[in-house]
Amino acid sequence: xxxxxxxxxxxxxxxxxxxxxxxxxxxxxxxxxxxxxxxxxxxxxxxxxxxxxxxxxxxxxxxxxxxxxxxxxxxxxxxxxxxxxxxxxxxxxxxxxxxxxxxxxxxxxxxxxxxxxxxxxxxxxxxxxxxxxxxxxxxxxxxxxxxxxxxxxxxxxxxxxxxxxxxxxxxxxxxxxxxxxxxxxxxxxxxxxxxxxxxxxxxxxxxxxxxxxxxxxxxxxxxxxxxxxxxxxxxxxxxxxxxxxxxxxxxxxxxxxxxxxxxxxxxxxxxxxxxxxxxxxxxxxxxxxxxxxxxxxxxxxxxxxxxxxxxxxxxxxxxxxxxxxxxxxxxxxxxxxxxxxxxxxxxxxxxxxxxxxxxxxxxxxxxxxxxxxxxxxxxxxxxxxxxxxxxxxxxxxxxxxxxxxxxxxxxxxxxxxxxxxxxxxxxxxxxxxxxxxxxxxxxxxxx
Numbered sequence: 154x155x156x157x158x159x160x161x162x163x164x165x166x167x168x169x170x171x172x173x174x175x176x177x178x179x180x181x182x183x184x185x186x187x188x189x190x191x192x193x194x195x196x197x198x199x200x201x202x203x204x205x206x207x208x209x210x211x212x213x214x215x216x217x218x219x220x221x222x223x224x225x226x227x228x229x230x231x232x233x234x235x236x237x238x239x240x241x242x243x244x245x246x247x248x249x250x251x252x253x254x255x256x257x258x259x260x261x262x263x264x265x266x267x268x269x270x271x272x273x274x275x276x277x278x279x280x281x282x283x284x285x286x287x288x289x290x291x292x293x294x295x296x297x298x299x300x301x302x303x304x305x306x307x308x309x310x311x312x313x314x315x316x317x318x319x320x321x322x323x324x325x326x327x328x329x330x331x332x333x334x335x336x337x338x339x340x341x342x343x344x345x346x347x348x349x350x351x352x353x354x355x356x357x358x359x360x361x362x363x364x365x366x367x368x369x370x371x372x373x374x375x376x377x378x379x380x381x382x383x384x385x386x387x388x389x390x391x392x393x394x395x396x397x398x399x400x401x402x403x404x405x406x407x408x409x410x411x412x413x414x415x416x417x418x419x420x421x422x423x424x425x426x427x428x429x430x431x432x433x434x435x436x437x438x439x440x441x442x443x444x445x446x447x448x449x450x451x452x453x454x455x456x457x458x459x460x461x462x463x464x465x466x467x468x469x470x471x472x473x474x475x476x477x478x479x480x481x482x483x484x485x486x487x488x489x490x491x492x493x494x495x496x497x498x499x500x501x502x503x504x505x506x507x508x509x510x511x512x513x514x515x516x517x518x519x520x521x522x523x524x525x526x527x528x529x530x531x532x533x534x535x536x537x538x539x540x541x542x543x544x545x546x547x548x549x550x551x552x553x554x555x556x557x558x559x560x561x562x563x564x565x566x567x568x569x570x571x572x573x574x575x576x577x578x579x580x581x582x583x584x585x586x587x588x589x590x591x592x593x594x595x596x597x598x599x600x
Contacts, residue, residue: 159392165321167402168328170389171409172470174379175331176256180467183374183414184421190370191362192354196418198368200411202375206590208407209582210381210543213550215399216562218390220554224482225384228391233553241545245384246479248538250498252383253475254506255530257308260468261300261510265290266440267461274454281448287440291513301510305499307469312476313495320473327466334463335416341456342423351426355418369597372590378410382542383534385474388481400563413467420460424450476502540595544588551584 160166187195221228225245229238269286272278280286290296311319342348380386386406390399424446443460447453480494508516512527521529550559559565559580565572 159394160317160321162321163397163402165317165325166389166393166397167405167409169320169324169470169474170386170402170406172324172328172467173385173389173474174406174410174471175413175467176380176471179378179410179414180417180464183378184417186370186374187355187418188422190364190367191359193356193358194360194363195367195371196355196415197358198363198371199375199414202372203378203407203411205582206372206587207375207379207381207410208403209579209587210546211379211386211406212399212403212563212579213546213583214381214384214386215390215393215403216559217546217550217554218387219393219395219399220558220562222391224391224485225388225478226482227485228384228387229549232555232558233549238549238553241542241549242384242482244538244545245382245387245542246482248383248534248542249385249475249478250502250505251530251538252534253305253308253472253502255509255527256468256472256475257301257304257502257506258297258510258527260304260307260465260472261297261302262291262440263461263465263468264303265296265300267458267465270444270454270458270461274458283441283444288513292517294511294514297510297514298507301506302503304468304472305503305506308472308476309495309499311469311473312480313492315491320477323473324470327470331413331463331466331470332416334459334466335413335420338420338456338460338463339416341450342420342427345424345427345450347427348423351422351424352419354426355422369594373594373598378414379407380471380474382539382544382546384478384542388478389474391481398564536595536598540591544591544595547583547587547591551580551588556580 160169183199187199217228217232218225221231223231224242226239226242229241230236232238269278273280311323313319314322343352393399421443425442428446428449444457447457447460450456476495476498479498480491483494483498484491508519508526509530510527511517512519512525516526519526524532560567560576563576565576567573
């Protein structure tokens with residue numbers, strides 16, 4: 154493996170891993186789910202589940218990735234000493250291919266809105282009817298396809314440069330800027346009238362508002378918040394040197410993800426409380442609600458541009474790993490023909506994503522199982538492939554993986570009672586607790 158197929162530093166690995174986990178789900182889904190399920194009580198349950206479910210699974214992917222040191226589709230067969238286990242890696246690669254095909258559509262929308270916001274700031278374009286504007290953009294086939302193509306091109310440019318010069322360099326620039334922009338927006342949001350009412354709702358648990366469905370939603374949110382189950386973290390860990398402490402790295406990634414989720418709430422809830430606006434999830438939050446919210450602020454247009462840049466960074470740091478995994482699978486993690494395969498897979502992703510891009514335009518009336526193609530692909534990845542992948546990850550690590558490899562990768566010494574005790578707890582969770590939790594979340598969504 155060439156030097157360019159390894160991280161140059163532990164920081165680069167942590168920032169890239171956190172970036173791949175911190176996507177649109179953490180930034181726009183989390184505030185909505187919190188608002189719909191009791192505010193602070195939902196936040197508390199989410200934090201608990203992230204630590205007892207997300208962190209153990211994240212460490213499992215890290216162990217498998219660095220322990221094998223090969224592409225995702227070869228990892229499970231190598232460590233399980235049977236090629237039949239490679240099906241787990243293939244499913245992960247397939248899931249990420251589908252995920253990027255519709256994720257890139259949203260990335261394209263963000264690019265369009267960023268252009269509109271800049272035009273608005275320069276008094277070139279102006280509107281107050283954001284719902285009509287959003288519908289006109291997503292229903293225009295040429296705009297949707299063109300923006301999607303540009304977004305995929307950005308990903309190709311980053312991934313084609315390799316791990317150090319592409320992904321790591323981009324992450325080291327975008328992740329710190331993401332946090333800086335968040336802080337600026339939070340400060341502005343907290344200085345608005347009646348902002349503390351929103352903060353109180355978000356941070357103060359109200360246990361009387363806890364419901365069974367809210368607990369399941371918190372569990373699901375913590376489960377999907379770290380991009381687990383599709384071999385993304387596994388692949389990033391395979392580029393890691395043997396000396397890096399993966400427990401510390403895993404905790405760092407989890408804490409950064411939690412921090413971004415809390416920052417998203419502190420940026421949005423105080424402002425919504427100040428202007429008496431209702432929370433919405435998904436695209437409506439970013440493209441309809443937030444423009445109205447910022448329109449009521451002094452220098453609101455400038456802050457909205459910053460928010461869009463933040464969303465763009467969160468989207469790209471997540472999407473590059475979706476392309477990287479399959480480029481690494483085909484090139485066997487070598488830099489030979491990396492540019493060629495980045496372009497080929499990028500083009501194939503764009504072609505496969507065309508129906509998703511047209512799902513709100515010319516194909517809006519074409520439904521499969523009562524869903525648009527975009528919604529169907531989202532459901533397939535988020536509700537089927539990711540939980541099944543995480544279930545396979547938990548079972549494989551708990552029952553198939555040689556425990557000597559896990560001990561070695563985690564730098565655990567058997568004569569250290571604390572370390573070995575924590576290791577046995579982690580293994581117990583993977584073998585007996587997490588599979589049950591994953592199955593409950595998987596089944597509950599169909600009830």
